[in-house]
Amino acid sequence: MNIIVSGGGTGGHIYPAITIIRTIQQKYPEANFLYVGTTRGLEADIIPKEGIPFATVDIQGFERHLTPANLIRAGKAMAGVAKAAKIVRDFHPDVVVGTGGYVCGPILLAASLMHVPTLIQEQNVVPGITNKILSKFVSKIAAGTEEAMKHFPAAKVLCTGNPIRSEVMTALRDEGAAEFGFDPKRKTVLVSGGSRGARAINRAMIDVLVQAANHPEVQFLHVTGKNEYEDVVQRLAQAGLDLEAVDHIKVRPYLYDMPKAMAMADLAIFRAGATGLAELTARGIPSILVPYPYAAENHQEHNARALEEAGAARMILNSELTSERLSAVLAELLSEEDKLAAMAEASRKMGRPQAAGDIANLVLELANCS
Numbered sequence: 290m291n292i293i294v295s296g297g298g299t300g301g302h303i304y305p306a307i308t309i310i311r312t313i314q315q316k317y318p319e320a321n322f323l324y325v326g327t328t329r330g331l332e333a334d335i336i337p338k339e340g341i342p343f344a345t346v347d348i349q350g351f352e353r354h355l356t357p358a359n360l361i362r363a364g365k366a367m368a369g370v371a372k373a374a375k376i377v378r379d380f381h382p383d384v385v386v387g388t389g390g391y392v393c394g395p396i397l398l399a400a401s402l403m404h405v406p407t408l409i410q411e412q413n414v415v416p417g418i419t420n421k422i423l424s425k426f427v428s429k430i431a432a433g434t435e436e437a438m439k440h441f442p443a444a445k446v447l448c449t450g451n452p453i454r455s456e457v458m459t460a461l462r463d464e465g466a467a468e469f470g471f472d473p474k475r476k477t478v479l480v481s482g483g484s485r486g487a488r489a490i491n492r493a494m495i496d497v498l499v500q501a502a503n504h505p506e507v508q509f510l511h512v513t514g515k516n517e518y519e520d521v522v523q524r525l526a527q528a529g530l531d532l533e534a535v536d537h538i539k540v541r542p543y544l545y546d547m548p549k550a551m552a553m554a555d556l557a558i559f560r561a562g563a564t565g566l567a568e569l570t571a572r573g574i575p576s577i578l579v580p581y582p583y584a585a586e587n588h589q590e591h592n593a594r595a596l597e598e599a600g601a602a603r604m605i606l607n608s609e610l611t612s613e614r615l616s617a618v619l620a621e622l623l624s625e626e627d628k629l630a631a632m633a634e635a636s637r638k639m640g641r642p643q644a645a646g647d648i649a650n651l652v653l654e655l656a657n658c659s
Contacts, residue, residue: 290319290320290321290383291321291381291383292310292313292320292321292322292323292382292383292384292386292652292656293322293323293324293325293376293377293380293382293385293386293396293400294306294309294310294322294323294324294325294385294387294388295324295325295326295385295387295388295393295396295397296387296388296389296390296393297326297327297330297331297390297391297392297393298327298330298331298332298390298391298392299330299331299390300331300335300484300564301389301412301562301563301564302389302390303330303331303332303335303336303388304454304564305410305451305452305564306324306388307335307336307339307341308452308453308454308645309386309388309452309645309648309649309652310322310341312452312645312646312648312649313649313653315649316646316649316650316653317653322341322342323342323343323376323380323382324336324341324342324343324344325343325344325345325346325373325376325392325396326343326344326345326392327345327346327348327391327392328345330390330392332392333345346369346372346373346376346392346395346396347369347372348369348391348392348394348395369394369395370394370395370398370399372395373395373396373398373399373400374399374402374403376396377396377399377400377403377405378403382400382405383405383406383655383656383657384405384406384407384408384652384655385400385405385406385407385408386407386408386409386410387407387408387409387410387423387427388409388410388412389409389410389417389419389420390417390419391419393409393419393420393423394419394423397409397423397426397427398426401423401426401427406428406429406655406656407423407427407428407429407655408427408428408429408430408431408648408651408652408655409423409424409427409429409430409431410430410431410433410449410451410452411430411431411432411433411441412433412451412563412564412567413437413586413588413591413592414436414591414592414594414595415437415586415587415588415591416437416440416441417585417586417588418585418586421440424440424441424442424445424446425442427445428445428655429445429446429447429651429655430442430445430446430447431446431447431449431651432446432447432448432449433448433449433450433451433563433567434448434450434451434595435448436591436595447651449641449644449647449648449651450640450643450644450647451564451566451567451641451644452567452644452645452648453564453567453568453571453642453644454548455645456548457568457571457572457642458571458572458642459548460546460548460549460551460552461552462552462553464549464552465549465551465552465553465554466553468546468549468550469510469539469550470539471508471510471537471539472508472537473553475505475506475507475508475537476506476507476508476556476623477509477510477554477555477556478507478508478509478554478555478556478557478558478619478623479510479512479550479553479554479557479558479574480494480509480510480511480512480557480559481511481512481544481547481559481560481565482512482513482514482517482559482560482579483514483560483562483565484514484515484543485514485515486512486513486514486515486517486518487514487517487560487579488517489579489607490558490610491511491513491514491517491520492524492612493610493612493614493615494521494558494612494615495524495525495528496528496612496613497509497615497616498511498525498530498538499525499528499529499530500616501537501538502530502535502538505535505536505537508538508539509538509539510539510541510550510554511538511539511540512541512542512544512550513540513541513542514542514543515542517542518540518541518542521540522540525540547568548568551568551569551572552572554572554574555574555575556574556575556576556577556619556622556623556629557569557574557575557576557577558576558577558578558579558619559577559578560578560579560580560589561578561579561581561589561590561592561593561604562581562584562589562592563592566592566593566596567640567641567644569636570596570636570637570639570640570641571641571642572637572640573633573634573636573637573640574633574636575601575602575622575629575632575633575635575636576596576601576602576603576636577604577605577618577619577622578592578593578596578597578602578603579593579604579606579607579610580592580593580604580606580607581607582606582607582608590604590606596636596639599635599638599639600631600632600635601632601636601638601639602632602636603618603622605618
């Protein structure tokens, strides 16, 4: 069985694709994979390191108004479809899967026109423009949330949830505490703005952590992002917080084992990317969400609002984020056990830890190999 998978640009499209591939490999070890991306996206670095065969098409996103650059990109898009069609002809896929990003356009369109079964996996509450267009051509759509289903043809779409790494569910609280030098019996807050960090969250956390230094009953693991780490440490030192003198506050530039961090988290402060939220809800972790304001289609705010309306999270808009506001929400949630427990239960109800398996089964059904 041959399977083409495409998704690119950001980790939010790439890592779900990798999870789907790994899950299919467990179910059907004989499957052959080809990942199609671009040379400019993160996939060009990540996918070869995963040992997955990689091919590229040249395509860029369009601006939202007529410009000379758009005319050039239109020409590249046409060439991209031709290149994608050649890739499909040469690889002879039984099914083609797309997880989002502009690169999905040519490869899934070409496959659909060549009558190859196709599936797109939409992570966000509000779909991106590429998946909206592709939904008219593909065979099936796996929506990450029930809210997203209304944007797609009813006969094609089903809600599977978003795929998450298996390690997210298998990591244990004691393992996480041991990994980071924490007490597993104390409340722990996990703070992360993503792999590159979130300056707004990092700046707001300075005063929060300074105040927390005098309250060892609550532990903080703050992941700043590599580019922000030195600035955060310097600002904390200037504010009088010596990180070496406290054992309940840890600041890290990056985590290679986020599942262990999640395993010990009682509350998270996060951006609102779909993959991170899928992992939080799979474990039933309540959250304070600060959506990235410049995400395409403002999808992070829509993602965060869905969790807030379900009672699983509290949302603070980036423009309204201050240390005072964040401290107040933290103090409220950490001091009211019933409220935090209710949020955790609401988060758990939204979680779909089996999503990767369900999507893999759907792909295999389309390929007639279930």
